[in-house]
Amino acid sequence: MSKVLIIGAGGVGRVVTYKCAQHPEVFSEIMLASRTVSKCEDIVRDVARDTGHQHLSTAAVDAENVPELVALIRSFGPKLLIHVALPYQDLTIMDACLETGVHYLDTANYEPKDEAKFEYSWQWAYQDRFKEAGLLAVLGCGFDPGVTSIFTARAAKHHFDEIHYLDIVDCNGGDHGKAFATNFNPEINIREITQKGRFYENGQWIETEPHEISKMLSYPNIGERNSYLIYHEELESLVKNYPTIKRARFWMTFGEEYLTHLRVIQNIGMASIEPINYQGKEIVPLQFLKAVLPDPGDLGDNYVGETSIGCRIRGMKDGKEKTYYIWNNCSHQAAFEETGTQGVSYTTGVPAMLGAMMVLTGEWSGKGVFNVEEFNPDPFLDQLGENGLVWHEKENIDLEL
Ligand SMILES: NC(=O)c1ccc[n+]([C@@H]2O[C@H](COP(=O)([O-])OP(=O)(O)OC[C@H]3O[C@@H](n4cnc5c(N)ncnc54)[C@H](OP(=O)(O)O)[C@@H]3O)[C@@H](O)[C@H]2O)c1
Secondary structure, eight states, rough: EEEEEEEOHHHHHHHHHHHHTTTTTEEEEEEEEEEEHHHHHHHHHHHHHHHSSOEOOOOOOOOOOHHHHHHHHHHHHHHEEESSSSSHHHHHHHHHHHTTTOOEEEEEOOTTTTTTOOHHHHHHHTTHHHHHHEEEEEEEOTTTTHHHHHHHHHHIIIIEEEEEEEEEEEEEEBBBBBBSSSSSSSHHHHHHHOEEEEETTTTTTEOOOOOOOEEEEEETTTTTEEEEEEOHHHHHHHHOOOOOOOEOOOEEOOHHHHHHHHHHHHHHTTTOOOOOEEETEEEEEHHHHHHHHHOOGOOOOOOEEEEEEEEEEEETTTTEEEEEEEEEEEHHHHHHHSSSSOOHHHHHHHHHHHHHHHHHEEEEEEEEEEGGGGGGGHHHHHHHTTTTTTTTESSOOOOOO
């Protein structure tokens, strides 16, 4: 029985709050805090109605303000903080956790606001401070990063002596009926997918132009989709933690219509993160664009189809080469019926809750900063299906890659 503080009342925060409230035996008291408290109140009202959890509360907090965070944490007294606001706040929240003696868990690595740069260096630099404080920081416990890293850990533990080739494949086969929308925070999402592609081969990182490399891949229950090589943050920790990997890549599907919109957005300068002066006020074009795009949390209504995310792996077992595919498909409609939001928020929120459960029940422990593949994957994967994300695996099949 533990108190948990969730920060961030977006689509992912909604799912995390629902999922924690479904386990009152672990999460006995839950507080949801965010910049706009009315968003927390809306979520908590729905969660209380649907789950009957008796100890839910809300608060307003600016997660970029350490003293404000420290005061809130001290007044509530959680054992663990689940950070599902934005990656810009990772470091201030980690600072506040250190100051108050609280374990930390997030779903996305730190990004400075003025540079779209995805790397773990800033958070790995907290290793000694978390260790000395006897605290645990769990990094990247969403779906990707998160479940994809835990799928890789399962492959390494149960299926391979050496992993040689890792391809993470992420398909959204859903249709929300809008001309253009992103499935999670538009600012973070557009920063991620408009950057240069990058993959790891023979000890080196190889850079590509954005969306330069693509391949038609088939996804279970969805069919063939054009998949583009992009950089994704879990590649960095996975090649470090599994040094036998010779090549690691990440593929994401995009429709032609989506890419056309994206090209126009970039060509007219709306994806820029450089501030401009507009009528005497400084604005960031990408932040303005976020304000006019659909809120990802509102996409659930009429969203049909499924996501399919998994790992395709080639390596050695008992002296022979083998292939292995492990994946989950998630229905947008089922996610919406359960939590009032779409599948991308759902596939991120469920693992965040489960990671928190692993820490609070002692299944995952340690002192310092950890990426999720460093923990035992078994207790997590044992519970993933019954918490809404059923997974499947196949051996010795054509991986198409
Ligand atoms: N690993 C994965 O698989 C994965 C997948 C998708 C998303 N993610 C991550 O999940 C996180 C949440 O995504 P989302 O789609 O839920 O985003 P979202 O809908 O934009 O929600 C973010 C929430 O954070 C709040 N917030 C922003 N700045 C804040 C601040 N300074 N202090 C307090 N609260 C603040 C926002 O408040 P306002 O409402 O007041 O703006 C908003 O409610 C992001 O970090 C994203 O990168 C991870």
